[in-house]
Amino acid sequence: MSGAGLLARLQRGEVVIGDGAWGTLLIAEAGLPPGAPPERVILDAPEIVGAIARRYLEAGAEILTTDTFGGTPLRLAAHGLAEHCEEINRRAVELVREAAATRALVSGSVGPTGTLLAPLGPARPAEVEAAFERQIAALAAAGADLLCVETMIDLAEALLAVQAAKRVAPAVPVVATMTFEPTPRGVFTVMGVTPARAAAALAEAGAEVVGANCGNGIEGMVAVVAELTRHAAVPVAVRPNAGLPQLVDGALVWPENPAFFAAHAPALVAAGARLLGGCCGTTPAHIGALRAVLAA
Amino acid sequence: MDLLTRIANEVRAGEPDAVRALAAEALAAGVAPAEVLRGGLIAGMTVVGDAFRLREIFLPDVLLAARAMQSGLEVLRPQLAAGGVPTAGRVVLGTVRGDLHDIGKNLVGILLGGAGFDVIDLGVDVPPERFVDSAVEHGAAVIGISALLTTTMVGMREVVALVRERGLADRIKVIVGGAPLTEAFAREIGADGYAYDAASAVGRVKQLVGAA
Ligand code: B1M
Numbered sequence: 108m109s110g111a112g113l114l115a116r117l118q119r120g121e122v123v124i125g126d127g128a129w130g131t132l133l134i135a136e137a138g139l140p141p142g143a144p145p146e147r148v149i150l151d152a153p154e155i156v157g158a159i160a161r162r163y164l165e166a167g168a169e170i171l172t173t174d175t176f177g178g179t180p181l182r183l184a185a186h187g188l189a190e191h192c193e194e195i196n197r198r199a200v201e202l203v204r205e206a207a208a209t210r211a212l213v214s215g216s217v218g219p220t221g222t223l224l225a226p227l228g229p230a231r232p233a234e235v236e237a238a239f240e241r242q243i244a245a246l247a248a249a250g251a252d253l254l255c256v257e258t259m260i261d262l263a264e265a266l267l268a269v270q271a272a273k274r275v276a277p278a279v280p281v282v283a284t285m286t287f288e289p290t291p292r293g294v295f296t297v298m299g300v301t302p303a304r305a306a307a308a309l310a311e312a313g314a315e316v317v318g319a320n321c322g323n324g325i326e327g328m329v330a331v332v333a334e335l336t337r338h339a340a341v342p343v344a345v346r347p348n349a350g351l352p353q354l355v356d357g358a359l360v361w362p363e364n365p366a367f368f369a370a371h372a373p374a375l376v377a378a379g380a381r382l383l384g385g386c387c388g389t390t391p392a393h394i395g396a397l398r399a400v401l402a403a
Numbered sequence: 404m405d406l407l408t409r410i411a412n413e414v415r416a417g418e419p420d421a422v423r424a425l426a427a428e429a430l431a432a433g434v435a436p437a438e439v440l441r442g443g444l445i446a447g448m449t450v451v452g453d454a455f456r457l458r459e460i461f462l463p464d465v466l467l468a469a470r471a472m473q474s475g476l477e478v479l480r481p482q483l484a485a486g487g488v489p490t491a492g493r494v495v496l497g498t499v500r501g502d503l504h505d506i507g508k509n510l511v512g513i514l515l516g517g518a519g520f521d522v523i524d525l526g527v528d529v530p531p532e533r534f535v536d537s538a539v540e541h542g543a544a545v546i547g548i549s550a551l552l553t554t555t556m557v558g559m560r561e562v563v564a565l566v567r568e569r570g571l572a573d574r575i576k577v578i579v580g581g582a583p584l585t586e587a588f589a590r591e592i593g594a595d596g597y598a599y600d601a602a603s604a605v606g607r608v609k610q611l612v613g614a615a
Binding site: 142221223353 | 457458459460461462463464466467500501502503506528552553554555556557558583588
């Protein structure tokens with residue numbers, strides 16, 4: 108399957124399963140200290156990155172995400188890693204590709220830059236777009252099959268990322284997802300963006316798939332997906348998290364286990380989702396359970 | 404509509420120029436600077452915080468309102484100082500080690516500044532030693548720590564422990580806050596105070612320095 112092949116399947120209405128969280132496993136298994144950049148592991152312990160990719164592959168993921176959520180030079184700069192931007196993004200694609208071979212697609216993760224755009228914060232649109240271009244060019248040059256612009260809360264920033272992708276890697280399909288919260292007054296991102304506005308604007312900027320990721324558990328995502336599906340002219344993706352983490356006896360625990368996750372997944376498909384995976388707190392076991400329930 | 408209500412409304416609307424002009428007008432009309440602060444700027448910001456909690460407004464509105472409030476503060480500050488209004492106390496503020504979220508912390512800082520505190524903002528990803536060293540260096544009575552991640556909030560315990568270890572617990576109080584925290588967690592780690600949002604943080608800090 109290629110990126111174009113994936114799009115054809117989604118457009119035919121097929122359901123495709125991606126992977127789950129990376130940061131969660133890196134904290135649990137690579138001993139990543141709280142708040143340390145997950146991208147460090149690409150340089151310091153590449154074997155762990157390969158092992159996680161293989162576990163998601165075995166669980167049935169057809170798309171594997173790169174460990175580059177914070178891989179823009181702007182985000183990396185907070186950890187003194189900006190000059191390693193090209194190396195980190197290239198290695199991240201190579202490591203997942205080695206594990207996936209031809210059995211899964213490699214999706215280059217692009218998260219928020221972490222700065223706020225003017226007038227809300229100090230960032231100028233041109234510098235944010237340039238940061239996205241630098242990361243995406245590196246991901247694409249290393250052979251990413253698709254790009255996932257994810258966890259966006261500000262539509263302006265999400266659009267800069269999609270536009271950057273279309274400029275430096277026009278042939279690579281883009282999945283663009285934002286983080287919405289259901290509120291008593293409807294579904295919005297914390298910046299006030301509705302699914303309707305996001306779906307229309309992201310598709311217009313060139314995203315081939317639009318959707319939602321992260322959030323606060325899988326149940327609330329059903330309403331979000333329904334809203335997105337109602338307004339999107341392109342296939343809808345969803346990657347819920349396993350709820351918000353809690354501290355239990357000093358250990359991090361995400362409340363929603365694989366059985367819970369799988370039990371609620373059919374409702375997401377019924378609401379219109381075609382590309383499914385997991386965000387923070389989900390594991391290969393969640394993806395395995397998802398696969399089993401959707402195959403049934 | 405009286406001047407103070409108009410100031411509050413312009414804070415809420417996120418209009419820095421209008422807030423600046425109205426604050427100057429109020430001072431010229433003889434309204435006490437402390438009154439402009441309380442009945443205008445802080446009143447406006449409190450409405451904004453409540454509306455955000457209900458998602459009647461969103462983060463951009465909150466950030467613009469905070470900026471408008473700050474522009475009003477700039478007008479008041481020389482007068483507050485000249486009037487011999489003593490600072491309410493000094494607070495060292497920062498986001499816990501490993502955590503880069505600073506939007507909430509910045510709002511807390513602005514409101515504390517508005518309430519007359521001298522705020523020393525250490526930024527994000529602040530190691531425990533820096534909180535305590537800075538508090539000692541600046542003679543701060545309060546350390547305020549923000550955390551937005553369940554993974555990083557445990558680091559707050561180290562700051563509390565360090566304050567005790569250095570025998571500073573009766574001089575320096577620690578207040579914590581941030582979305583994943585609870586009152587129970589704050590108590591468990593031995594913090595002196597917890598606040599749910601920026602407005603209540605001001606009240607809690609005032610209590611801690613005995614100024615409430
Ligand atoms: C001293 O006394 C006090 C007293 C009161 C205090 C106080 C201190 N501090 C705060 N308060 C209180 O007063 C404030 C005003 O009323 C309030 O402050 P808040 O900060 O709560 O509220 C602000 C006004 C508005 N809220 C915010 O600013 C946070 C918004 C959300 C969307 C958010 C943002 C913006 C960001 N993020 Co992050 N982010 C999310 C948030 C999800 C959400 N919708 O809330 C959250 C917090 N993030 C999360 C995560 C997981 C992450 N984020 C990350 C990164 C980022 C950005 C950089 C992209 C950006 C931060 C930009 C910045 N400059 O701050 C990563 C961590 C990076 C790091 N090392 O810190 C990353 C790990 C994502 C990743 N995979 O890499 C989740 C935390 C889950 C958890 N409980 O652990 C999260 C809840 C999203 C989610 N649904 O999962 C009160 O809490």
